[in-house]
Amino acid sequence: MRIxxxxxxxxxxxxxxVDAQVRGVxxxxxxxxxxxxxxxxxxxxxxxSVARTDSAGRFAIAPAAERATGIVVRRLGFEPFSxxxxxxxxxxxxxxxxxxxxxxxVTATARARLCPAADDAAARAxxxxxxxxxxxxxxxxxxxxxxxxRTATADSAPEFADDSGRWExxxxxxxxxxxxHFRRDVRMVGYAFxxxxxxxxxxxxxxQYLPLEWTFAHHFADPLFGERHTFRRVGSVDGETxxxxxxxxxxxQPEVEGTITLGADSTFRRARWKYITxxxxxxxxxxxxxxxxxxxxxxxxxxxxxxxxxxxxxxxFYLAEARYDEWRLYPGDIAPPVPRDPTGSxxxxxxxxxx
Numbered sequence: 152m153r154i155x156x157x158x159x160x161x162x163x164x165x166x167x168x169v170d171a172q173v174r175g176v177x178x179x180x181x182x183x184x185x186x187x188x189x190x191x192x193x194x195x196x197x198x199x200s201v202a203r204t205d206s207a208g209r210f211a212i213a214p215a216a217e218r219a220t221g222i223v224v225r226r227l228g229f230e231p232f233s234x235x236x237x238x239x240x241x242x243x244x245x246x247x248x249x250x251x252x253x254x255x256x257v258t259a260t261a262r263a264r265l266c267p268a269a270d271d272a273a274a275r276a277x278x279x280x281x282x283x284x285x286x287x288x289x290x291x292x293x294x295x296x297x298x299x300x301r302t303a304t305a306d307s308a309p310e311f312a313d314d315s316g317r318w319e320x321x322x323x324x325x326x327x328x329x330x331x332h333f334r335r336d337v338r339m340v341g342y343a344f345x346x347x348x349x350x351x352x353x354x355x356x357x358x359q360y361l362p363l364e365w366t367f368a369h370h371f372a373d374p375l376f377g378e379r380h381t382f383r384r385v386g387s388v389d390g391e392t393x394x395x396x397x398x399x400x401x402x403x404q405p406e407v408e409g410t411i412t413l414g415a416d417s418t419f420r421r422a423r424w425k426y427i428t429x430x431x432x433x434x435x436x437x438x439x440x441x442x443x444x445x446x447x448x449x450x451x452x453x454x455x456x457x458x459x460x461x462x463x464x465x466x467x468f469y470l471a472e473a474r475y476d477e478w479r480l481y482p483g484d485i486a487p488p489v490p491r492d493p494t495g496s497x498x499x500x501x502x503x504x505x506x
Contacts, residue, residue, distance in 0.1 A: 172213060173211075173212045173219050173243075174209070174212065174242055175244060176209050177190070177210065177226075177247060178245070179246070180248050183208075184204070184206070184208025185204060185247055186204055187203055187204060187226065188203065188204040190204065190212065191225075191455075193223065193443050194218065194220055195445055196442065196450065196453065196479070197476070198476045200212045200219075220236055220445040221442070221444065221445070222243075222443065223440060223456075226247060228250055229248065229249060230248050231421065233420050233421070233455065234416075234420075236443070266381070266383065266397030270381045271384050273384050274384040278377065278382055278396075281413050281417045281419055284418055284419075284444060285444070286450055292326060292481070293325075293483070294479060294481070295324050295478070295479040296322070296324075296325075296365070297322050297475065297477040298473045298474060298475045299318050299473065300321065300471070300473040300474075301317055301319065302469070303469075305470055306468070307468060324489045333361070333367055333370075336361075337370075337379070341404030341406055342363070342405050343426055343428055345358060345359075357433055358431075358433060363424070364437040364439050364457035365454050365457060368453065368454045369452040371452060372419065379402075380396040381397050382394050382395065382396055383397065385410060390414065391412055391413065391415065394413070396408065396411060404429075405426060405428045406426075406427045407426055408424060409425060410422070410424075424438075434460075434462040435460070435462075437458065437460070439456070440456045441454060442454065453475075454473075456472070457471075458470070459471040459472075
């Protein structure tokens, strides 16, 4: 399996002013400049600036009103890159590596190598250390999320073409009041539920999958996730560690298996997984890039972007993708009305997974 390898060299400029410019260069594995890469700067739970690299792979982002806490770099054909930023991290050299084929091969052809019967102590320790970086979600917590999303059908998965599907901009709302039910359902029936009767929307045909790619992404840092999976260290390159997570031997419920990439700072960078169902498998899989955490604040594990795919009954693939610009978290069970975006459209999404 190809190691998800990214190199980050941080060059401190010797100043800590909150209005310092974030600039740098993006190259490929051969140190050639990567043009037209998108560089996104996060400040806390909000994306504050976006830039593209020029013909020399360089980018510069003007000072924001608040200090940048993290960046995400993406380019079609390459693994996405994300990292937290500290004071003085204003000039960066970022190396991107080619994208892999995704999780389907990881959990099928290479499963015997990645998923032994016993835990790898080093891998579990790495996962536990990363999990401690994030705050436990409260049972009564409201969130609003602002995202661009699109869906499409294609003859193969998991890649989206640049022009496939239509992007929609919307606010989404949910709450963590479903967390106790979610944990109960995972323990009792696993990570997917058979669809009874008619299909539930485009996303589900034979199975309804728990939305680990957005609503319940924090589950990757939850103790229940550790209870249900064994871990194996795949490799460590350029400060990043990739571990495989696998269902425990003898497990017969619908499960998830895949890989998690952790940063040198013990934070979650990316995750990829496939849904394993007892029969009538739809080759459903997903991958996420997580919001870079703030060094000063412990927050829930939240998603910067995701892709979800599954095979349809017609043996094509349903694809869904979203990229988030902002998360708003409200402790308690009462939140302000969902904001309206400039187009005047918004959507409320049910957080309860079903079952």
